[in-house]
Amino acid sequence: MIVCSCNVLTDAKIRDIVTGGMCPRTPGAVYKCLGCSPNCGRCIATLRTIISEALAETTPTGTLCLTNRELDEESLCPL
Numbered sequence: 001m002i003v004c005s006c007n008v009l010t011d012a013k014i015r016d017i018v019t020g021g022m023c024p025r026t027p028g029a030v031y032k033c034l035g036c037s038p039n040c041g042r043c044i045a046t047l048r049t050i051i052s053e054a055l056a057e058t059t060p061t062g063t064l065c066l067t068n069r070e071l072d073e074e075s076l077c078p079l
């Protein structure tokens with residue numbers, strides 16, 4: 001299902017990036033990892049819900065979780 005129509009982001013794509021090793025924890029960090037940025041912002045609340053659900057399903061052991069600031073500082077985003 002498309003969650004962000006401005007960037008054509010699906011819930012599956014968001015879950016994949018959140019649980020794929022980098023696990024960005026904010027909508028801004030998700031956008032950064034996916035190489036895009038928010039436009040209208042209508043999807044932010046839905047993104048937060050998907051991020052929370054995905055992180056709750058992810059085992060914290062061995063997972064590197066980064067904040068938006070850490071992503072900026074580390075430039076570790078693989079995308």
Ligand code: FES
Pocket residue numbers: 003004005006007037038039040041042043044
């Ligand atoms: S719907 Fe996501 S920024 Fe517009």
